[in-house]
Amino acid sequence: xxxxxxxxxxxxxxxxxPYAVPHMIHPPTTFTNQEGSAFDFGELEEAIVLQAxxxxxxxxxxxxxxxxxxxxxxxPMRFHHTIxxxxxxxxxxxxxxxAVHTLSSRGEGSRLEPESPVGRKTDSxxxxxxxxxxxxxxxxxxxxxxxxxxxxxxxxxxxxPVAKPTSEKRRGAGxxxxxxxxxxxxxxxxxxxxAAKKSRIRKKxxxxxxxxxxxxxxxxxxxxxxxxxxxxxxxxGGGAGGNISSGAAIFDMEYARWLDDDHRHMSEIRTALxxxxxxxxxxxxxxGYIAHYDEIxxxxxxxAKSDVFHLITGMWTTPAERCxxxxxxxxxxxxxxxxxxxxxxxxxxxxxxxxxxxxxTEQAEEALSQGLEQLxxxxxxxxxxxxxxxxxxxxxxxxxxxxxxxxxxxxADNLRQQxxxxxxxxxTVRQTARCFLVIxxxxxxxRALSSLWASRPRETLIGDDISCQTTTDLQMVQSSQNHxxxx
Amino acid sequence: xxxxxxxWNSDHKPTKSSSSSVITDPLAHIERLASDxxxxxxxxxxxxxxxxxxxxxCGMGVNPTVYELDxxxxxxxxxxxxxxxxxxxxxxxxxxxxxKLVGAMDRVLASHINGTLVPLLKQAGALWL
Numbered sequence: 069x070x071x072x073x074x075x076x077x078x079x080x081x082x083x084x085x086p087y088a089v090p091h092m093i094h095p096p097t098t099f100t101n102q103e104g105s106a107f108d109f110g111e112l113e114e115a116i117v118l119q120a121x122x123x124x125x126x127x128x129x130x131x132x133x134x135x136x137x138x139x140x141x142x143x144p145m146r147f148h149h150t151i152x153x154x155x156x157x158x159x160x161x162x163x164x165x166x167a168v169h170t171l172s173s174r175g176e177g178s179r180l181e182p183e184s185p186v187g188r189k190t191d192s193x194x195x196x197x198x199x200x201x202x203x204x205x206x207x208x209x210x211x212x213x214x215x216x217x218x219x220x221x222x223x224x225x226x227x228x229p230v231a232k233p234t235s236e237k238r239r240g241a242g243x244x245x246x247x248x249x250x251x252x253x254x255x256x257x258x259x260x261x262x263a264a265k266k267s268r269i270r271k272k273x274x275x276x277x278x279x280x281x282x283x284x285x286x287x288x289x290x291x292x293x294x295x296x297x298x299x300x301x302x303x304x305g306g307g308a309g310g311n312i313s314s315g316a317a318i319f320d321m322e323y324a325r326w327l328d329d330d331h332r333h334m335s336e337i338r339t340a341l342x343x344x345x346x347x348x349x350x351x352x353x354x355x356g357y358i359a360h361y362d363e364i365x366x367x368x369x370x371x372a373k374s375d376v377f378h379l380i381t382g383m384w385t386t387p388a389e390r391c392x393x394x395x396x397x398x399x400x401x402x403x404x405x406x407x408x409x410x411x412x413x414x415x416x417x418x419x420x421x422x423x424x425x426x427x428x429t430e431q432a433e434e435a436l437s438q439g440l441e442q443l444x445x446x447x448x449x450x451x452x453x454x455x456x457x458x459x460x461x462x463x464x465x466x467x468x469x470x471x472x473x474x475x476x477x478x479x480a481d482n483l484r485q486q487x488x489x490x491x492x493x494x495x496t497v498r499q500t501a502r503c504f505l506v507i508x509x510x511x512x513x514x515r516a517l518s519s520l521w522a523s524r525p526r527e528t529l530i531g532d533d534i535s536c537q538t539t540t541d542l543q544m545v546q547s548s549q550n551h552x553x554x555x
Numbered sequence: 556x557x558x559x560x561x562x563w564n565s566d567h568k569p570t571k572s573s574s575s576s577v578i579t580d581p582l583a584h585i586e587r588l589a590s591d592x593x594x595x596x597x598x599x600x601x602x603x604x605x606x607x608x609x610x611x612x613c614g615m616g617v618n619p620t621v622y623e624l625d626x627x628x629x630x631x632x633x634x635x636x637x638x639x640x641x642x643x644x645x646x647x648x649x650x651x652x653x654x655k656l657v658g659a660m661d662r663v664l665a666s667h668i669n670g671t672l673v674p675l676l677k678q679a680g681a682l683w684l
Contacts, residue, residue: 421670428667431614439607446603472603475660479604482661486668493669 288523295386295519296324312383315374319367320384326364333357334508337501347497354492354500361488365481368396372474379477386518389511395436395480400429400487403507407491410506411499421494425487432483440476443469556613558621559588581637584630590654593681594619597638597649600626604660605648611663615673617681619650653679 312320333356340353372379379397382390392399404426414422447469454462492500589595594612598605600623612619624631624647638646642659650657652675657663666672676682 424670425668428670428672431611432664432667434614435607435611438610439603442606443603446601475604476607479607479660479664483664483668486665490668490670 284523288519291523292519296327297321313375313378315371316378316383319371319375319378322367323364323384326360326367329360330508333360334505337505341498341501341505350497350501354497354504357504358488358492362485365485368481369478372396372477376470376473376477380473386515388514388518388521392514394433395440396477397480397484398511399433400484401426401433403487404429404491406510407503407506411495411503414495414499418494418496418499421490425490425494429483429487436476436479436483443472443476556609556619556621558623558626581630581633582641585634585637585641586654588622589651589656592620593653593679594676595651596621597624597634597647598622599624599647602647608648608650608660608663611667615676615682616684617676619681652676652681 333353336353337357340350345353368379371384378384380395382393382396385393389398392402394402404422408422408426411422447466450462450466450469491503495503585597594617596605596608596612596619598609598621609619609621622634624635627634635646638649641656642649645659649659650663657666657672657675663672666675673682677684
């Protein structure tokens, strides 16, 4: 900084002086090492200032006005020294808010007076040289004060500043250029610099965090977009095993398109509910939504013909959905259970209807599960048995048994489809609409959960980062899917 | 659940050539079998979907009459063929309730979900709750 540079150059001028009075001044090793010195420039400055004061009053030792002056960098002397050569401005009043300002504005002679040198001026001859130097600084001032003329300095009026050095110095800032570099001001300047530096660093860190969050957000959105258009997490299972079959790939694409349609339907239903459309209009929209679901079941049926494993292992869904998968899709009885909490209030008849729906889906699920179990058992028997000779035969038998898988997936989808239809029959139009919104919302969140899980930080990170990221992610999910409050 | 193996022998007519069908009118035969009991299931012992449908009815507390076509050496094949004609795609399982055709697994499930199966069963006397 400029002031430092000045300080450096100024230091060189004083290189041979161990800062005025030797035993009383501790040359500060660092700029901040200004507190607690027994004597430092604060005192020196003080003394110099007081010297000026004392021109008018007699005592040389005025005592320090305040302890704040103890902390003091060694500027003032040097400033005086350099300025003396350069600035002849008679400028007295100035803000001493910055060293540079003080530098440029001090036209004056220093207020700095070594207390002790002054004191010793008359006492010690060993300090004479030093004191002479000091006097060199002070002298013009004194001379000005005394006679108002000094060769290096002209046009300087000391009277006013001199008159009240102490009070100005105490204020620390000021309209006056005299106390510019007093301890308090300089410390404050240093503190300001430090604070500003810290603030800049904090701001930089914050901006960096914002930037990285923004990038992550856009990456997440891209991933989501890409996953939608290409099929979910195909690389996880199918990719690892090899190429995904064409039937599966086709289905994945169609499913992605279906999901987009689903979004559209959901928005439509939501808008219709909020707009309080008539039941007739709402029914039309709901019928459309049911047809939308019929569509996906049809697509799944076609896919089951070409790649039943793709469906039944859930490779077309997100990992979280896969976790809850039952026979290639959602479990209808679980869906009913999830909905009953959201369906209040229901009439007696509706309650009965929902209850029996739940019971029948549970029974159907149980039956299908047992059938599938028997299939697995039979397949195991086929693969385990048989000698080497008729291994081909057994493989053929096993293949034949595998074809039954398609039947089970189809029946399971049939069950799902029937469940949705029955819901529509049991509930009123508005209740059905709310139901569908709940279902869509629920699966949307489940899919989002998969995305979040996949993008969660996996390495050991600083705790702040993790919580920061998670919070950001959760806020994203909440803001985009906070529709339950519509009910 | 009771398995029938004997009762359809009465429909067998003595034949001169073995190439002709043992049962003259399989469909009528099926119909007759179906009306004998409240719930009649045509099944095969190796068929897993048949197993599922049997479990469904048993789970509901129904006691269906089951004809395992693969265990009937005489007329099993005939009935199977007739069922394929009747149902279109697959032969088993096929369910009759109260003598009336309900269908295969998908129809049975659909009627159970939409609440029509239980009244039908009650009407046929297969359920008493």
